[in-house]
Each structure stands twice: as structure tokens, then as C-alpha cells.
Amino acid sequence: MRFFYAFFKKTYLTVMKMKNWSPAALLGLILLITIVMITAIGPFFLPNNPYMVNMAERLSSPSLTYPFGTDHMGRCIFSRIVIGSQATLGITVLVITTVILIGIPIGLVSGYIGGRLDSIVMRMADGLIALPEFILAIAIAGFLGPSLTNLMISVVLVKWISYTRVVRGIVLSEREKEYVLAARVGGCPTWKIITRHLLPQIISPVLVLATLDVGKVILIISSLSFLGLGAQPPAPEWGAMLSDGRPYFQTIPELMIYPGMAIIIVVLSCNLIGESLRDKLDSKSI
Amino acid sequence: MTTLVDFSRKPTNEPVKGEFLLQSLPLLEIKNLSISSFGTKKKEDIKLVKNINLSIKPGEMLGLVGESGSGKSLTACALLGLLPKSLKVTEGQIKFHGRELINLSEKDMRRLRGNEIAYIFQNYQGSFTPFIKIGKQLIEALRSHQKISKQDAKKKALLWLERVKLPANQVFSSYPHQLSGGQLQRAALAAALMFQPLLIVADEPTTALDVLTSETILDLLVDLQKEYNCAVLLISHNLNHVLKRTDSIAVMYGGQIVEKGLTNEIRKNPFHPYTKLLLQARPVLSRVVPEKLVVIPGEPGLVAKEGCAFAHRCPKSFIKCSILPKMKSVGDSHWIACHAKDSEADDTNASSKKCF
Amino acid sequence: MLQVKNVSKSYRLTPVLNEITFQMQQGESLGLIGESGSGKSTMAKLIVGLEHADGGQITLNDVDFQELRGAELRKARRHVQVVFQDPLASLNPKLPVWKSIIEPLENYPDVVPSFLKEVRNDRKKMAGILLEKVGLDRNLLERYPHQLSGGQRQRVGIARGISLQPNLLICDEPTSSLDVSIQAQILNLLKELKKEFNMSYLFISHDMASVQYMCDRIAVFKQGVLVDLFLSKDLFSDTRHPYTKTLVEVTVES
Numbered sequence: 001m002r003f004f005y006a007f008f009k010k011t012y013l014t015v016m017k018m019k020n021w022s023p024a025a026l027l028g029l030i031l032l033i034t035i036v037m038i039t040a041i042g043p044f045f046l047p048n049n050p051y052m053v054n055m056a057e058r059l060s061s062p063s064l065t066y067p068f069g070t071d072h073m074g075r076c077i078f079s080r081i082v083i084g085s086q087a088t089l090g091i092t093v094l095v096i097t098t099v100i101l102i103g104i105p106i107g108l109v110s111g112y113i114g115g116r117l118d119s120i121v122m123r124m125a126d127g128l129i130a131l132p133e134f135i136l137a138i139a140i141a142g143f144l145g146p147s148l149t150n151l152m153i154s155v156v157l158v159k160w161i162s163y164t165r166v167v168r169g170i171v172l173s174e175r176e177k178e179y180v181l182a183a184r185v186g187g188c189p190t191w192k193i194i195t196r197h198l199l200p201q202i203i204s205p206v207l208v209l210a211t212l213d214v215g216k217v218i219l220i221i222s223s224l225s226f227l228g229l230g231a232q233p234p235a236p237e238w239g240a241m242l243s244d245g246r247p248y249f250q251t252i253p254e255l256m257i258y259p260g261m262a263i264i265i266v267v268l269s270c271n272l273i274g275e276s277l278r279d280k281l282d283s284k285s286i
Numbered sequence: 287m288t289t290l291v292d293f294s295r296k297p298t299n300e301p302v303k304g305e306f307l308l309q310s311l312p313l314l315e316i317k318n319l320s321i322s323s324f325g326t327k328k329k330e331d332i333k334l335v336k337n338i339n340l341s342i343k344p345g346e347m348l349g350l351v352g353e354s355g356s357g358k359s360l361t362a363c364a365l366l367g368l369l370p371k372s373l374k375v376t377e378g379q380i381k382f383h384g385r386e387l388i389n390l391s392e393k394d395m396r397r398l399r400g401n402e403i404a405y406i407f408q409n410y411q412g413s414f415t416p417f418i419k420i421g422k423q424l425i426e427a428l429r430s431h432q433k434i435s436k437q438d439a440k441k442k443a444l445l446w447l448e449r450v451k452l453p454a455n456q457v458f459s460s461y462p463h464q465l466s467g468g469q470l471q472r473a474a475l476a477a478a479l480m481f482q483p484l485l486i487v488a489d490e491p492t493t494a495l496d497v498l499t500s501e502t503i504l505d506l507l508v509d510l511q512k513e514y515n516c517a518v519l520l521i522s523h524n525l526n527h528v529l530k531r532t533d534s535i536a537v538m539y540g541g542q543i544v545e546k547g548l549t550n551e552i553r554k555n556p557f558h559p560y561t562k563l564l565l566q567a568r569p570v571l572s573r574v575v576p577e578k579l580v581v582i583p584g585e586p587g588l589v590a591k592e593g594c595a596f597a598h599r600c601p602k603s604f605i606k607c608s609i610l611p612k613m614k615s616v617g618d619s620h621w622i623a624c625h626a627k628d629s630e631a632d633d634t635n636a637s638s639k640k641c642f
Numbered sequence: 643m644l645q646v647k648n649v650s651k652s653y654r655l656t657p658v659l660n661e662i663t664f665q666m667q668q669g670e671s672l673g674l675i676g677e678s679g680s681g682k683s684t685m686a687k688l689i690v691g692l693e694h695a696d697g698g699q700i701t702l703n704d705v706d707f708q709e710l711r712g713a714e715l716r717k718a719r720r721h722v723q724v725v726f727q728d729p730l731a732s733l734n735p736k737l738p739v740w741k742s743i744i745e746p747l748e749n750y751p752d753v754v755p756s757f758l759k760e761v762r763n764d765r766k767k768m769a770g771i772l773l774e775k776v777g778l779d780r781n782l783l784e785r786y787p788h789q790l791s792g793g794q795r796q797r798v799g800i801a802r803g804i805s806l807q808p809n810l811l812i813c814d815e816p817t818s819s820l821d822v823s824i825q826a827q828i829l830n831l832l833k834e835l836k837k838e839f840n841m842s843y844l845f846i847s848h849d850m851a852s853v854q855y856m857c858d859r860i861a862v863f864k865q866g867v868l869v870d871l872f873l874s875k876d877l878f879s880d881t882r883h884p885y886t887k888t889l890v891e892v893t894v895e896s
Contacts, residue, residue: 178732185690185724186802187716187749200736353821354792496677497848501892523822526893567826569851571893573878578833579826579855585791586821599823 022279028272035266039085048076050083050236059252068258071244077255080236081262087237089266091148092217095155096210103160104206107167108194112175121164128161137220141229151230155220159213166209170202211274215267222263238263312341312381313484313517314365319378321360321369321541334373335360336541336595339613342485345515347508349528349549351564352538353586358521361538362487364388365519366405367395383484401431404478406471408490413474414462420447420473421458427477446476450506468499475507482514489521504531525564529553534619537561540595543613547620557622560596594624602626643668643842644689644810649698651684658684660866662698668809671836671843673853673874675889676863682846685863686812689844690722691715702810720750723808725832727815729795733787739798740769740783746806755807772801777831793824797831804835811836812844817852829855850877850893862886 047067054074062069068077110118128136140154174180175198183193222239224230231237233244238259245255321335335357342348352358363369365380365387380387382403390398399405407413414423424443428434434442440458447454450472457465457473465473471491478486488507492500508531511518522528528535529549536546537560545558556562566580584599590608594600597607606625613621644666651659659681666672674682687693689700691707700707705718723746726732733742744765747753754762757775761767770780776797787795796816803811813832817825829852836843845856853860854874862870862885870883877890 178726178728179734181692182724182726182732182799182802183734183745184692185719185722186746186806187719188745189713189716189749192749196737197734200734353823497850497892498677498888525822564822568822569826569829569849569855571851571854571877571890575855575874579830581826581830582823585793586823587791 022276024272025276028269028276031265031269032273035085035089035269038082039089042082043086046076046079046082048079050075050079051234052076059248059255062254069252069254071241071255072248077241077258080241081238081258084236084238084241084259085262085266087148087231087235088218088221088239088263091152091221092214095152095159095217095221096213098152098156099159099163099213100206100210102156103163104167104199104202106160107164108171108198108202110164111168111171112194112198113190118168121168125161125165128158133158133216134220134223137224138227138229141224146229146232148231148235151221151224154224155217158220159217162213163206163209166205167202170205171198174198174201208274208278211270211277214270214274218263218267218270311343313344313346313383314340314342314519315379315381316340316361316365317379317381319361319364319380320376321357321364321373322376323373333376334541335364336610337377338538338541338543340536340543340546342517342519344484344517345511346534347511347518347520347532349532349535350519350521350538351523351525351528351535353523355540355586355589356538357541358538359489362405362489362519362521366399366403366487367392397431400427400483401481402483403485403487404481404483405487405489406474406478406491408493410467410470410474410494411462413470413477416462418461419458420460420462420465424458424473424477424480428480431481442480443476446480447473449479449510450476452476467495468503471495471499471503472506475503475510479510479514479516483516485517485519486511487519487521490523491520492527493522493524500527507531525568537564540589542595542610542623544594544596544624545620545622546613547617551617551620555617555620557616557620558596558624559600559602559626563601600626643703644844645699645701646685646689647699647701649685649688649695649700651681651688651693651695658866659688659695662868664861664868664871666810666842666844668842669840670859671845671857673857673860674844674846674863675848675850675853675860677848679865680863681866682863683814686724686814686844686846689810689812690724691719716749720746720753720806721809722812723803723806723810724812724814725796725799725803725816728819729792729799730787730819732799733795735787738784738786739790740766740773742787743769743772743798743801743805746802750806753806755805757807768805769801772805773798775804775835776801777827792820793827796820796824796828800828800831800835804839804841807839808841810842810844812846814846815848816845818847818849825852832856850889862889 047065052075054070056074057066057070058072058074060066060070060074066076066078068081071077071080106121110121137154137158140157141151144150144153180193180197183197188197221230222237222242225237225239226243228243231240233240241259242256245259248255317339319335319338320333322333323331325331338361340348340361350358350361360369360373364375365382367387367390369375375388378388382398387395414420421440421443424446425436425439428439428442429436444454444458447457452469452472457469462470491507492503495503504527507518520528520532532549534546534548535552536543537558538544539560545552545556545561552561553565556565563580563582567582569579582599583601588598589595590597593608593610594603597603600607604625609625611623611625613623615621646662646664649659649662650657662685664672674685676682684693688695689702689707691710695708702718702721707715707718710718733739747758747768748765758768758771761771766783769783773780773782778794778797778801782790782794787798790798800816816832817828820828832843833856835841843856845853847853854877857874859871859873860877861868862883864885870886872879872882876882882890
């Protein structure tokens with residue numbers, strides 16, 4: 001009982017604090033929470049087995065048994081979207097976490113210490129930025145071969161550099177500030193200046209960058225899956241589902257509309273939250 | 287050909303300064319001005335400037351002194367019509383040259399600004415657009431306010447750059463970033479003066495500059511002000527500058543004017559405890575260095591909500607200070623708002639009565 | 643105690659300091675006065691070892707900072723501390739003030755200042771004592787810099803500066819970003835602390851009046867050159883450098 005009370009109180013307080021959130025951000029937040037809830041508990045309440053092929057019922061229109069209808073193999077689209085959210089969101093979260101874990105330390109060190117590491121990082125950044133993110137991701141994923149792991153590796157390789165660049169930029173401007181000088185005068189060793197004084201300064205900009213990136217990462221993952229470079233059949237992934245529905249777009253557009261809508265909603269909600277976080281945390285550098 | 291410098295405003299035979307101040311009608315009159323900030327719900331939040339009265343006569347240099355948060359810059363912004371959106375004038379009048387400035391339309395205000403009221407800000411980098419040459423900016427400013435040909439505008443701009451003691455031709459064809467802070471502030475002064483305004487509002491014009499540079503610039507301002515007989519509202523937190531150059535002073539604390547009057551008078555006989563302490567609590571170059579400086583207790587943010595704003599920091603405060611003191615005359619052109627003075631007067635009255 | 647000998651420094655071919663030489667005794671306070679760009683702040687950075695000189699020698703207690711790097715330099719720095727110009731910029735906005743104050747004490751665990759002997763292991767108590775030394779209340783310990791007023795912040799900066807009980811405290815324009823009514827408080831506090839701990843001050847300022855109030859001797863910098871060095875009481879002497887005379891002239895009230 002007490003646990004529930006605490007939980008509701010917390011939620012209530014959070015909602016109350018949201019008073020000064022913009023309506024758009026609130027909408028995004030509600031959408032995202034709903035989606036996360038569906039991802040977490042949805043699989044226990046599926047109307048049908050998402051993997052079960054039922055050729056007799058293929059391409060059927062929405063009904064009570066199949067809320068969104070069935071696909072070209074007679075599988076329940078609704079169930080597949082719910083299960084697919086795990087793959088899409090899971091990969092995205094994993095990718096973003098990895099990117100942050102790689103990007104921040106490199107950015108911190110290269111910004112604060114500079115020297116050869118910094119010039120190597122910056123040359124790499126220049127090279128990576130010269131190529132469009134998406135093309136590069138396709139190239140890497142194609143080179144590594146189609147699989148979910150390779151898909152993640154390719155996205156991480158493409159993405160980390162933008163985090164490093166942001167972190168490095170902030171560190172470069174912060175390290176000349178008086179409080180860092182003061183810390184040096186006060187005898188702080190380099191590692192302590194980095195972890196104690198510089199790290200907290202970059203958390204909020206990175207948070208903003210990450211929320212804004214969720215949308216982009218989902219799009220890249222879905223696009224790569226759509227191209228057949230990501231999730232392999234029969235694994236339900238939104239991008240792959242789009243790809244599956246493509247031949248029937250003229251006749252049964254729902255096959256693509258439902259997973260497409262799912263992607264749009266997630267991307268939209270993340271962007272709404274990210275934008276308002278950016279305004280709130282005042283990180284105009286991104 | 288149009289005359290480049292309009293000398294018609296210069297009085298033919300300049301009277302003695304003091305006499306002159308007593309004679310003429312005020313050029314700018316601020317009456318009962320209050321400014322408040324408004325929160326998100328259009329509710330009046332904090333009263334930042336409280337019922338202040340000020341007047342500047344033609345050709346007078348008035349110094350407005352106060353710490354951060356005293357409302358001195360807000361007053362200037364209000365009279366220029368440049369208050370930020372969240373702040374509003376809730377009460378009072380600002381009369382300039384017979385015209386009411388509050389509620390003046392943005393268009394009229396814009397015509398007035400620059401032309402009749404010029405302003406110089408602390409941030410000299412902000413006075414000029416960074417990517418356009420100084421000369422071009424001066425010409426554009428001239429042509430936007432006056433009907434004047436390009437050649438004449440150029441001549442006028444060059445002349446004024448010379449008047450502020452800059453290498454005119456060189457500065458004319460420079461970009462702002464090529465000039466030093468002092469040079470830029472001089473150029474800003476030229477830009478302000480070339481319209482021969484009736485009033486110049488100088489908001490901390492030299493705070494960002496070096497000691498020697500600011501001295502020369504303020505001296506220049508005084509010289510040109512005398513020459514063209516325009517009034518100046520000099521806003522500063524630097525008492526030295528203000529004491530040295532102005533004709534009269536108004537001291538602000540926490541949105542109220544606590545003392546105002548002729549500069550010499552205030553320097554010699556400051557009455558308000560705040561003014562007194564301000565004058566004492568700063569290191570002054572002297573042959574005998576004091577062991578300790580007199581200290582004003584508390585912080586500038588400490589403003590009493592009711593009554594005299596300085597009450598919480600005032601060593602002389604007593605019960606009566608929770609009532610807002612009224613401005614009272616304490617001598618020739620010298621007013622203060624303080625209860626302590628009354629009670630002192632009462633005391634002396636009482637004691638003098640006893641004597642008789 | 644401090645010896646500066648023929649120190650020169652330039653940034654990208656622009657000379658900032660030119661053959662500067664002066665000395666300081668323990669307990670003495672020396673004022674550095676000059677316009678911006680005169681090299682007085684660079685001088686301070688060189689003395690703390692935040693930057694290295696192009697030529698010359700700076701020794702503090704016979705240790706040459708120019709030759710030290712890394713851990714050695716850090717060790718030597720405990721004898722020099724700095725009070726910065728802008729107290730808001732010099733305190734980490736994300737740390738409560740007590741953490742900022744005792745950070746130097748954390749970095750030098752073997753330094754035991756005399757006034758913190760009894761509580762050297764209790765970080766909060768140390769911060770509390772330091773706060774009281776600079777005239778602030780203990781209940782400000784948990785505050786963040788943005789919750790304090792300008793004067794309080796500068797007091798926090800001073801508390802950090804004295805926490806290691808350094809031989810030399812460099813005050814880099816400690817009052818120039820403060821309001822007039824606070825200036826006197828801070829100057830008085832610095833003067834009292836100097837007496838209490840027998841520290842030396844290198845007091846950097848552009849205001850002749852506060853330098854005269856604070857210092858025993860005054861060094862005048864002009865465009866990277868030390869043009870005048872004299873006892874404060876000789877400020878009005880006729881033998882002063884013309885530049886010093888102009889500086890005095892503009893500061894003296896008519």
C-alpha cells in the first residue's frame with residue numbers, strides 16, 4: 001500500500017511540476033510514456049501470436065480478432081507492432097547509451113587535454129561530417145553484413161562523433177572559465193577537473209542532444225531495416241514491416257500506414273520533448 | 287548648402303550656470319514614475335521603481351547614482367521607451383519638452399530617440415553593427431532622421447568624428463572591430479551628438495573602459511555638452527565620475543530617490559544616511575590612509591518592502607522608517623527623503639526652544 | 643619570499659610582459675596597477691604557474707615554478723592561492739559552496755592550517771569555520787553560488803583562497819565586479835585576514851585608491867613594462883613616473 005502511495009505521490013508531483021511545460025512538450029511526454037508502457041506490458045496482452053503464419057487469413061481487413069488486420073503472411077499486424085516496439089526502442093536506447101558512453105569521455109579528454117588526441121579526433125570528425133550520416137550507415141552496415149548487431153554497430157560508428165564534438169566544444173569554452181582556473185589553482189588533478197567540474201556542465205546539453213537524436217536513430221534503424229540491412233525476418237521490426245508491406249502499397253496501404261504511424265509518433269514525441277528540454281536547459285549550442 | 291552645424295540652439299550670451307539653472311523651465315520632468323514587473327499571469331509582481339520625481343533643465347548635467355538593482359537604468363529605459371515587455375510603467379508622467387512620453391506611439395518614439403533624445407550605452411560593441419563600416423552607419427543614421435544628401439551627410443559625419451577627437455577619415459572607413467573600446471565609445475558619442483539632441487542619456491558609458499580612457503571620454507562629453515548646451519542624464523555607479531562632472535545628483539536606492547540636489551551641495555553636506563555612507567565607504571586617494579574603511583552593512587539586494595527602502599541597512603533607522611518618507615527640502619535645491627532628518631530637526635528645535 | 647626576475651611573456655609575437663623584476667617579502671602586500679592589457683593579470687597567471695614565461699625566473703620560497711610540471715607544480719601551488727575577479731564565474735555553478743571552499747583542502751590532504759587543526763577530518767566543519775572567518779553565516783553552506791549575492795560570493799571565493807593558509811594570496815581585481823557599498827566590506831575583510839594570517843598579498847587593480855588603501859608598495863604597469871615601483875606613502879612624491887602622476891590625477895577628487 002505504502003509503495004503505491006509513494007508512487008502516486010511521485011507521479012503527482014512530477015505532473016504538477018510539469019505545469020510550466022509547454023502543451024506540445026506535455027503531449028510528447030504523454031505519448032512517450034504511453035509508448036513505453038505499451039512496450040513494457042503490451043506483450044502480455046497480445047490478441048494473437050505475432051509470429052503465427054496463417055495463410056488462410058492473409059491480408060484480411062481489421063476485425064475484432066485482428067484489430068489492424070493481417071499482413072501478407074496472415075500475421076496479426078497489431079501484435080507485430082506491439083512486439084516490434086521492443087526491437088525498435090530497445091535498439092535505439094542501446095545505441096544512444098553506447099554513443100554517449102563513447103562520445104563523452106573522448107570529447108572531455110580531447111577538449112581538455114588537447115594535443116595529438118584532439119587533432120586525431122577532429123580530423124575524424126571532419127571526415128565523418130563530410131559524408132551524409134545515412135549513406136555512411138548504409139555503407140558500414142552493408143560492409144558488415146545484414147544483422148541487428150551490425151546495424152547497431154554501424155549507427156554507433158556514425159553517431160558518436162557528433163556527441164564528441166558537442167562535448168569538446170563545451171569543454172573548450174568552459175576550461176578557460178575562472179572556476180576551472182580556480183580549481184587548478186586549488187590543486188585539482190586533471191582527472192578531477194574533468195570529472196568534477198567539467199562533466200556536470202555537459203550533462204544537460206548531452207541530454208537534449210540525446211532526446212533529439214532518438215528520433216533520428218529510430219529513423220536510421222527503420223530505414224536500414226527497410227532496406228533489409230537490419231532486423232531479419234520473421235523478427236517484427238517497424239522498418240522491416242514497412243518493407244514487407246511495400247508490394248501491397250497500392251492495394252492495402254494499411255500494411256505500411258500502421259508501422260509508419262508508430263514510427264512517426266515515437267519520433268514526434270521525442271522531438272517535442274527534446275525541443276522543450278533545449279529551451280528549458282538553455283543549451284543553444286546544439 | 288545646408289549648414290553642417292546648427293548653432294542656433296546655442297544661447298547667445300550664456301548666463302552664469304547656477305543662475306541659468308534656476309531660471310529655465312525643465313526640459314525633462316519625471317513625475318511620480320513607478321515601474322513594475324509583471325509575471326506570467328499579467329499580475330503585478332514587484333514594484334521596481336517607486337514614485338520617483340526628477341527634472342532636468344536644458345543644458346544641465348544630472349547624475350543618477352545607485353547600486354545594481356536601484357532602478358536607475360530602468361528609469362532611463364522608461365524615458366527612452368525601451369523597457370522590456372515584462373516591465374511596465376504603472377503610474378506617473380514623463381514630460382519631455384512639453385510632450386508626454388508614456389503612451390507615445392512606437393513610431394513617434396523612434397523619431398524622438400536619436401533625434402531629440404540620444405543615448406549612449408555601456409556596451410559599446412552594441413552601438414554599431416559589426417559588419418558595416420562606421421562611416422556608412424553614421425550616414426545611414428543621419429539620412430534616416432533628416433533629409434540630407436549623401437555628400438552632406440558624409441561631411442557632417444566626418445566633422446563629428448573630428449569633434450570627438452578621433453582620426454576622422456580613418457575611423458570613417460573602419461569596421462567596428464578595428465577600433466578600441468575607447469574609440470568606439472567616442473564614435474558612439476559622435477553618433478549621439480551629431481543630431482544635436484536636447485538630451486543625452488548616458489547609461490554607464492565608461493564602465494567597460496579603462497580609468498584613463500573613461501576620464502577623457504567623460505571630459506569630452508562635458509565639453510561638448512557645454513558647447514551645444516544639451517542636457518545629459520549620466521547614470522553611473524561610480525561616485526567619482528558623477529561628483530566630478532555633474533551639476534546635480536540624484537541618489538537612488540531600491541527604486542526610490544533618497545536624495546537629490548546640486549552636486550556641490552551634496553558633496554559638502556550629504557544628509558541621507560545612504561549618501562553619507564556611500565561617500566565614506568570607498569577608498570579615496572589621500573595622504574593619510576585610514577586603517578579601516580567605513581562600511582555600509584548588508585547587501586544591495588536588501589531592500590525594505592515597505593517604507594524607506596534603505597531602512598534594513600541604515601544605521602539610523604527607527605520605527606518611523608516603515609512609513610515611506612516624503613521628499614523634503616533641506617536647503618537651496620537640495621531634497622532628501624528620510625525621517626531621521628526630521629527627528630534631528632525636531633531635536634534641534636526642541637533644544638533651541640529649551641535655550642530660549 | 644617571492645622573486646620575479648627578468649620575466650618576459652608574449653602571445654603570438656605580441657609582447658605582454660617585458661623584463662619584469664620585483665621582489666616581495668613575507669607579510670608584505672604589493673599592489674599591481676595598470677590599464678587592461680598592461681599585463682598585470684598575465685603576471686598573476688605566471689606566478690601561480692597557470693602559464694609559463696618565455697624567459698626569466700619566478701621563485702617562491704626558492705622554488706622555481708617555471709621548471710615544475712604536473713604533480714610537482716601542483717604541490718608547490720599550495721603556497722599561492724588566488725581570489726578571482728568575478729566571483730560568479732570563479733565558483734562552479736553546480737557545486738554547493740561548501741564543496742567549493744574545501745576543495746583545495748581535499749586536494750592537499752597533508753596540509754593542516756593552524757586554524758583547522760581540530761577539525762581537519764570533518765569537511766563540513768572546516769567549511770563552516772572558513773565561512774565564519776570571512777564573515778558569513780554557517781547556514782549558507784548548502785547554498786549554490788547563484789543563490790548568493792555578489793558580496794557573499796566574493797566572500798566564499800576569499801574563504802577558498804585562505805583555506806590552505808597560503809604564503810601569498812593573489813587578489814585579481816577582487817572588488818571590480820561588486821557594488822560600491824560592498825567594496826569597503828571586502829577590502830576591510832581582506833585587510834583583517836592579512837593581519838590574522840600574516841599572508842602576503844599581490845593586489846591587482848585598476849583603482850589607485852583601493853591599491854593605496856590595501857598595499858605597502860605599489861608597482862605600476864604600462865603596456866607590459868614595470869614603469870614605477872614605490873612605497874605607498876611616496877605616492878604623491880614629485881619623483882613619481884609621469885604615468886603614475888596621471889593615474890593619481892584622475893583618481894584624486896577636485
